[in-house]
Amino acid sequence: MSAQAILEATGVQVSFPVGSALGARLRHQQHLLHAVDGVDLAVSRGEALALVGESGSGKSTLARAIAGIQRADRGQIKLDGKVLPAHRRSRADQRRIQMVFQDPYSSLNPRLTVGGMLHELLRVHHVVPRPEVESHTGQLLRMVGLPEDAVHALPRQFSGGQRQRVAIARAIALRPEVLVADEPVSALDVSVQATILNLLQDLQAELGLTLLFISHNLAVVRHLCDRVAVMYMGRIIEVAPTEVLFESPRHPYTAGLLAAIPRMAPGDESGAPAVKGDPPSPLRLPTGCRFRTRCPIAQPVCAEQDPALTVSSTNSEHSAACHFAWTASPANVAETV
Amino acid sequence: MSAVSAGPAAAPAPAAARIRARGARWYRQPTLVAGLVLLAIILFMCYGAPLLTSFNPDTQNLLEPLVGVGRQGHLLGTDQEGRDTWARLLYGGQVDLRVAGLAVLFPFILGIIVGSLAGYFGGWVDAIIMRIVDIVVAFPFFVLVIALVFVLGTGEKSIYIAITAVGWVSYARITRGEITVAKRQEYVLAAQSGGLSSVRIITRHLLPNVITQSIVYAMSDIVQDILAIVTLSYLGLGIQPPTPDWGTMIATGQNFLTTQWWLTTIPGLAVVITGVALSLIGDGLADLLRPAAS
Amino acid sequence: MSGPLQLEVSDLRVEIASHRGVVCPIDGVSLEIAPGEAVGLVGESGSGKSMTLKSILGLLPPDAKVTSGSVVFDGSDLTRMPHSQLNRVRGRRIGMIFQEPMSALNPVMRVGNQIAEGPRVHLGMTRTQSVERAMDLMRRVGIPEPERRFRAYPHEFSGGMRQRVMIAMALSCDPELILCDEPTTALDVTIQDQILRLLAQLCQESGTSLMFVTHDLPVVAQVCHKVAVMYAGRIVERGTVQEVFTRPMHPYTLGLLRSAPDVDHPGHSLEPIPGSPPSLASPPSGCRFHPRCQFAEDDCKVIDPPLRLIEGDRATACLHYERTLDEIGADT
Numbered sequence: 001m002s003a004q005a006i007l008e009a010t011g012v013q014v015s016f017p018v019g020s021a022l023g024a025r026l027r028h029q030q031h032l033l034h035a036v037d038g039v040d041l042a043v044s045r046g047e048a049l050a051l052v053g054e055s056g057s058g059k060s061t062l063a064r065a066i067a068g069i070q071r072a073d074r075g076q077i078k079l080d081g082k083v084l085p086a087h088r089r090s091r092a093d094q095r096r097i098q099m100v101f102q103d104p105y106s107s108l109n110p111r112l113t114v115g116g117m118l119h120e121l122l123r124v125h126h127v128v129p130r131p132e133v134e135s136h137t138g139q140l141l142r143m144v145g146l147p148e149d150a151v152h153a154l155p156r157q158f159s160g161g162q163r164q165r166v167a168i169a170r171a172i173a174l175r176p177e178v179l180v181a182d183e184p185v186s187a188l189d190v191s192v193q194a195t196i197l198n199l200l201q202d203l204q205a206e207l208g209l210t211l212l213f214i215s216h217n218l219a220v221v222r223h224l225c226d227r228v229a230v231m232y233m234g235r236i237i238e239v240a241p242t243e244v245l246f247e248s249p250r251h252p253y254t255a256g257l258l259a260a261i262p263r264m265a266p267g268d269e270s271g272a273p274a275v276k277g278d279p280p281s282p283l284r285l286p287t288g289c290r291f292r293t294r295c296p297i298a299q300p301v302c303a304e305q306d307p308a309l310t311v312s313s314t315n316s317e318h319s320a321a322c323h324f325a326w327t328a329s330p331a332n333v334a335e336t337v
Numbered sequence: 338m339s340a341v342s343a344g345p346a347a348a349p350a351p352a353a354a355r356i357r358a359r360g361a362r363w364y365r366q367p368t369l370v371a372g373l374v375l376l377a378i379i380l381f382m383c384y385g386a387p388l389l390t391s392f393n394p395d396t397q398n399l400l401e402p403l404v405g406v407g408r409q410g411h412l413l414g415t416d417q418e419g420r421d422t423w424a425r426l427l428y429g430g431q432v433d434l435r436v437a438g439l440a441v442l443f444p445f446i447l448g449i450i451v452g453s454l455a456g457y458f459g460g461w462v463d464a465i466i467m468r469i470v471d472i473v474v475a476f477p478f479f480v481l482v483i484a485l486v487f488v489l490g491t492g493e494k495s496i497y498i499a500i501t502a503v504g505w506v507s508y509a510r511i512t513r514g515e516i517t518v519a520k521r522q523e524y525v526l527a528a529q530s531g532g533l534s535s536v537r538i539i540t541r542h543l544l545p546n547v548i549t550q551s552i553v554y555a556m557s558d559i560v561q562d563i564l565a566i567v568t569l570s571y572l573g574l575g576i577q578p579p580t581p582d583w584g585t586m587i588a589t590g591q592n593f594l595t596t597q598w599w600l601t602t603i604p605g606l607a608v609v610i611t612g613v614a615l616s617l618i619g620d621g622l623a624d625l626l627r628p629a630a631s
Numbered sequence: 632m633s634g635p636l637q638l639e640v641s642d643l644r645v646e647i648a649s650h651r652g653v654v655c656p657i658d659g660v661s662l663e664i665a666p667g668e669a670v671g672l673v674g675e676s677g678s679g680k681s682m683t684l685k686s687i688l689g690l691l692p693p694d695a696k697v698t699s700g701s702v703v704f705d706g707s708d709l710t711r712m713p714h715s716q717l718n719r720v721r722g723r724r725i726g727m728i729f730q731e732p733m734s735a736l737n738p739v740m741r742v743g744n745q746i747a748e749g750p751r752v753h754l755g756m757t758r759t760q761s762v763e764r765a766m767d768l769m770r771r772v773g774i775p776e777p778e779r780r781f782r783a784y785p786h787e788f789s790g791g792m793r794q795r796v797m798i799a800m801a802l803s804c805d806p807e808l809i810l811c812d813e814p815t816t817a818l819d820v821t822i823q824d825q826i827l828r829l830l831a832q833l834c835q836e837s838g839t840s841l842m843f844v845t846h847d848l849p850v851v852a853q854v855c856h857k858v859a860v861m862y863a864g865r866i867v868e869r870g871t872v873q874e875v876f877t878r879p880m881h882p883y884t885l886g887l888l889r890s891a892p893d894v895d896h897p898g899h900s901l902e903p904i905p906g907s908p909p910s911l912a913s914p915p916s917g918c919r920f921h922p923r924c925q926f927a928e929d930d931c932k933v934i935d936p937p938l939r940l941i942e943g944d945r946a947t948a949c950l951h952y953e954r955t956l957d958e959i960g961a962d963t
Contacts (some may be wrong), residue, residue, distance in 0.1 A: 054819035055790075069530045094532035107523035111545045120541070121531050159907055170527065189675040190846060194890040194903035216820060219849075223892035223901065246894075260824035261894050262849035264876055273828050275821040278789050 006210050007043040007066065007097075007178055012036055012075035014061050018283060033282050035061040037234035039075070040309070043178070048204060048211040050221040050242075052257075053231035056279055059214045060182055062231070066212065067099040067180045080177070095125055098176035102183035104163035108155040114141070114166050115151030121173050143206075144169045144199060161192035165199065172203060179204075180212045185220065197224060218261050222246055227317070230254050233282060233290045236309065238325075240318040250312070250320040252295045289322070297324060369621020375614035383430035392421035394428040394581040403597055416589065416600055420581075426607060429581035434611070436493060436576070437563045441555055443501040448508025449551060453539050455509065456516030463513070470506045478503055482565050486574045496575055500562055507558065508551050515547035549626040556619030560612040567608055583608055636703075637840055638664040638687070638808055643700035643710075645686055651912040656682050658864040658911075659700070661938065662842075664808065669834060669841040671851035671872065673887075674861035677908050680844045683861070684810045686710070687842075688725060689717050704808070723753035726801030730813040732793035736785040742796050743769070743781030749803040768799040772829060791822035795829070802833065808840045815850065827854050848887060849894075852876060857944070860884050863909050863919040866938055870945040878956060880947035882924045885955050918950070926954040 014036040036058040043049050051059040064070035066077060068089045077084045084093055101107035109117065118137045122128060128136045138148045144165040155163055164184060171179055181200065185193040201224060204211050215221050221228060221242070228245045230238040230253065238251040249255045259274035277294045280286055286293050292302040301323055312318040312326060320326075364370065382389060390412070398419030406414050413422035455466040473481070485499035519525065520543065528538050569575030570584025578585055583604040590600030645657040656679045664670050674680040685691055687702050687709060702709040704725065709717060721727075729735035737745055746768055747761035756764065762781070769777035772795040785793055794814060801809050811830070815823040831854055834841050843855055851858050851872060858875050860868040860883065868881040879885045886904035893899070906923035909915050915922050921931040931950060938948045949955065 054821060064526075067530050069526045089532075091532040094530065097530075099527065099530050101523040101527065103523060107527055109524040109528070109542055109546070112542070120533070124531075124533060124537075161907075167527070170531070174531065190848075190887060191675060191890045191904040192907075194901035197892075197901055198903070218820070219892040219894035222894055222897040242897075246897075256821060260821045262823070262827065262847070262853040263895060264849050264852045264893060265895070266849075266853045271828075273821070273825040275824070278791055278822070 004045055005042040006045040006080050007041075007212070008076075008078040009039060009041040009062075009066060010076045010078075012039045012041075012062065012065055012072045012077065014058070014065050014070060015073050031283065034234050035282075036065065036072070039231075039234075039236055041229060041236065041239075043210055043212060045177075045210055046204075046208055047227060048213060048225040050225035050228040051212065051214045051231060052216065052218065052221055052228055054216055054257075054279070056233060056282060057231035058234040059231050063099070063180050063182050063212060063214045066178075067097050068094055069099070091125065095174040096176050097178040097180060098171040098174055100164070100167050100171045100179065100181045100184045103187055104160045104167060105187075107167050108163055108170075110155055113152055113154055114146075114169075117166075117170060118151075118173055121170065125174055127174060140169045140173055143172070143203065145195075159192075160188050161195055164188065164196050168196070168199060168203070172207060172209075175207075176209070178210045178212060180214070182214045183216070184213075186215070186217065193220070200224070218246075218258065230257070233279065233285065235290070235321065237291070237322070238320040239309070240315070240320075244315060244318055250318070250325040251291075251322045252297055253291050254320075256294075256296075299323070366621045366625050368617045369625060372614050372617025372619075372621055375610070376618060379430065379611055379614060380434070383427050383434060386424065386427035386431065389427060390421065390424045392424040394420060394424040395579045396420060403593065405597070406599060413599060413603060414597060416586075417593070422586075422600060422603070425581040425586060426583075426604060429583050429586060429604070430607060430611075432576060432580060432582050433563060433566060433584075436496060436566055437559050440497055440500040440504075440562045440566065441559045443497060444504030444558070445508055445551065445555055447501060448505035448510075449512045449544070449548070451505065452509035452512030453516055453544065456513035457520055457535065457539050457543070459517070466509065467513070470509055473503060473506045474510075476503075478561065479565060479568065483569065483572070483574065486569055491574050491577055493576065496566060496569065500565060504558065504562070507554060511550050511554055512547060515550055516543055519543055519547050549622075553619055553623045553626065556615050556622060560615045563608060563611060563615075635666075636663050637666045637668075637705065638662070638842070639701075639703045640683070640687070641701050641703070643683070643686065643702060644698050645682060645691065645695055646698045647692075647695045649694075649912070654911045656695070656864050656911055657686065658914075659937075660861075660864070660866055661700075662859055662866065662869075664840050664842060666807070667834075667838045667840055668857060669831070669843060669855040671855035671858040672842060672844045672861060673846060673848060673851055673858060675846055675908065677863075677911070678861040679864040680846075680861045681812050684727070684812050684842065684844050687810060688721055688727060689714075690727075719753070722749050722806070723804045724806050724808070726804070726806040726809045728794075728797050728801050728809060728811045728814045730816055732790065732797050732817075733785065735797060736793060738785055740784075741782050742785060742788070743777075743783075746796065746799045746803055749800060753804045764803065765799070768803055769796075771833070772796075772799045772802075773825070774799070790818055791825060794818060794822075794826055798826070798829065798833070802837075802839075805837065806839060808842065809834070811841060811843045813845050814843075816845065816847070823850070830854060848876065848891060860887070863914060864911060865919065865948065866946075867920065867948045868946065869938065874945060877959075879959060880941065880945065880952040880955055881920075881949045882926050882955050883920050885958060886923075918948075926951055926958075 013034060015032040015034045018031045018033050039062055051063060053059045061070060065072040068084065072086060079093065079096060115137055118140060119133055122133045122136060137151060141148055141150055146162065146165055155166065158166065185196050188196065197220065200211065203209060213221065213225055225242055227239065227241050229236050230251065232253050238245065238249065238254045245254065246258065249258055253275070256275035275294055280290065280293055288303040288306050292298040295302065305323070307321045307323050309319045309321045310325060398415065401409060401415050401419045402417050404411050404415040408414065411421050411423065413426065415421055451466055455463040481503045482499045485502060486495045489495040489498055525538065525542060528542050566575055567584035567587065570582050571588040575584060576582040586604040587601050590604070593600050640660060640662040643657055643660045644655060647654045647656060660683055662670065672680045672683060682691070686697060689709065697710045704720065709720065743762065743765050747765040750756045750764050751758070751761040766777040766781060769780065774780055774792060774795050788796065815826050818826060827850065830841065833839070843851065845851060855872055857870065858872045859866045860875065860881065862883050868875060868879065868884050875884060876888065879888060889902045890904055892901060904923055909919055917932040917934055918936055921927040924931065928951060934950065936948045936950050938946050940946045
């Protein structure tokens with residue numbers, strides 16, 4: 001995809017103080033947890049990019065920083081070439097990136113009807129002239145597959161899947177250019193997930209949306225997205241087009257992640273687990289490469305130097321942050337699929 | 338657009354049923370119903386005073402001082418200045434209930450505003466406001482109110498100022514706590530990402546969800562305020578004669594405790610019964626609103 | 632399947648009295664586990680799978696009652712056992728692993744003591760012996776530095792480690808059967824992989840049987856030999872994992888398989904199951920799945936089909952299961 005990058009994040013860092021900041025200062029210590037620790041990411045217009053990682057990877061925090069509801073402490077986020085301010089974004093900018101959250105039960109205001117919520121957004125942003133607000137609301141509901149009389153209903157009258165549809169209607173009401181979906185189906189039953197995934201796919205095509213899809217479920221990601229960025233402990237450690245990533249991952253963590261996915265036709269379960277050990281504490285990261293404590297091919301250089309994302313010489317779309325990403329033989333970096 | 342629908346048409350039909358069920362539930366709360374009925378009776382009696390008595394509460398009739406119960410057309414007799422006790426009880430109730438009602442309203446509004454700001458914005462705003470709250474809370478409510486009225490002078494206006502100055506802190510604390518938690522809910526993040534202003538988010542999105550606790554607290558606060566007003570009047574600092582009021586009635590009737598004991602005890606009983614009614618409403622509301630909050 | 636059964640659930644029925652009337656979250660469930668077998672119980676939320684597990688050990692909420700059926704373990708019916716006798720089975724002969732280790736572990740008790748408690752109480756070990764055993768178990772489940780970690784509290788452990796503690800506790804008295812209620816749902820993929828392999832390995836080593844409840848089909852494929860699919864309080868299909876997942880005999884199973892993306896077969900379009908699970912207070916007439924079923928015929932609306940054996944271990948509760956088989960045949 002050679003389309004222009006619509007979203008560009010450079011050097012984004014988001015940190016949280018752990019414990020009281022005052023207490024940490026008294027003890028002359030930095031107790032900052034770097035949830036996102038220097039991330040560069042470019043998203044092309046119209047593509048579906050997946051942000052994949054486990055807990056502690058920082059994917060949700062990065063998503064929120066991009067959507068403008070979490071302040072990035074460092075770094076820059078550019079939308080269509082324009083730098084977005086670190087503090088309050090203008091209303092016009094805010095509406096260009098909208099978000100769908102994971103939990104359908106807490107992401108809707110329990111006291112607002114669906115209609116009330118949509119009307120408010122449409123009016124405040126003057127999306128359509130006043131007289132058209134009602135009909136436009138009806139149209140939004142139709143687009144997400146809800147009946148028009150849902151306008152009068154309260155969130156608690158809906159099932160989880162229906163609530164997510166309401167959440168999606170809310171997100172597209174402002175006609176954003178980028179839709180950030182943070183694990184939108186993880187809290188739903190399997191048979192309902194398909195509905196939402198299909199809906200997202202359809203809307204993306206229909207509205208020309210750019211989709212930033214955060215998930216820990218690689219099966220969903222492989223189904224839905226064009227490109228995948230894998231995160232570990234606050235950093236992006238591999239980026240590649242979906243098929244390339246699944247067929248030839250170059251970072252040992254990615255390979256381990258793919259091998260760890262339970263499969264319908266399992267192979268040998270008696271072997272060693274794909275990735276051993278536990279992730280390190282984010283407040284006490286290992287020196288050098290942060291994955292080295294669990295890495296099957298760790299070498300002395302991994303403890304000394306923190307690898308940066310390097311681009312493959314054969315595929316400019318594929319980059320990985322490992323000293324041996326391009327030199328390790330395929331046998332070492334377990335090939336999946 | 339794929340015609341994907343997982344039976345969404347079923348959604349609004351149960352809606353009406355649910356709303357009906359929720360409304361019907363409040364009938365089923367015995368404490369709430371009992372309290373409301375009792376309060377209704379009290380309000381009717383006080384505000385329906387012209388229907389229940391032909392006497393004027395202020396008219397002195399020095400020819401008929403300390404008349405006994407039921408004598409000479411006076412249902413509860415007269416006080417030492419010949420004023421009809423029953424009339425004074427009813428009209429006095431109007432005064433006390435009105436003053437207590439307003440006296441609860443001002444701290445409620447002020448406290449919620451301040452608490453919302455503290456809770457939503459956090460940081461130094463929160464720190465400063467909460468330190469002020471801590472200071473005010475360190476003093477016993479009655480002591481501070483009485484001291485303020487003493488300084489400000491007697492009368493209704495002073496009562497409002499004093500109670501508001503002291504009473505806002507409870508509402509501020511409750512609201513601040515609730516908002517601090519609620520603002521982390523995803524629907525608030527969604528509203529923020531929707532570019533809505535802070536004021537709008539606080540008033541339209543957060544407050545309706547967190548106000549129930551304050552309302553329940555307000556019920557017990559009215560009782561406390563009634564007591565405060567009655568106490569102030571008893572001490573001669575509150576409602577001034579000749580305006581009838583339960584506190585003054587209790588104070589003046591004290592002297593006749595051994596002979597016309599009803600002059601003191603009946604107003605006292607009125608205070609108690611009103612307090613009970615309001616407490617019942619408060620309890621009933623708390624039970625009713627709590628499960629809905631989850 | 633030969634040999635004595637270890638656990639046999641027969642026509643189990645559980646009722647809960649609610650303000651909507653009597654609800655049956657489990658309405659005639661029958662299951663079997665042979666010694667050393669790992670059986671998966673899959674279903675979505677509201678299917679009754681977790682409750683089935685809890686009713687085996689009598690851990691139902693106070694307003695729920697077993698109204699008919701039996702749970703026979705080694706010859707005795709657990710549902711009719713007096714409390715004191717049931718307590719000797721719990722922990723000692725049947726262990727349980729829960730979904731949320733943080734709420735299943737006592738936060739104010741040291742981890743080592745929690746593991747050692749079982750052997751002390753059920754096996755009559757002395758304090759020294761039980762401590763020794765606890766450390767041994769911690770080593771077996773892969774908790775590093777057991778001597779130091781023994782004295783730690785649950786909140787000092789990560790999610791994966793806590794789940795290992797739970798497994799150690801479940802294994803502490805060498806039970807014959809372990810019940811697992813979505814033990815890896817709350818865990819990361821890589822940690823889940825570790826725990827699943829650990830469970831499979833431990834059970835193979837000691838011959839313990841497993842009953843594994845989950846909504847995640849591939850997880851069942853990874854760990855279990857047999858699987859039972861639950862819908863609306865009933866078992867709708869049963870068989871070996873291989874058979875059920877490649878040749879399903881019930882439209883619901885087919886629906887589950889088709890609605891979830893398969894990481895190994897990307898690109899097939901996802902087909903959600905239309906409609907939503909029925910209210911258990913007023914289930915549909917006839918077959919409970921018929922309102923959502925693409926193969927529903929007239930008789931499906933009237934007849935409530937029982938679970939019946941087709942061949943060998945395979946059982947299905949669909950009157951027209953051949954249509955599902957045809958459908959999946961057309962897929963491959």
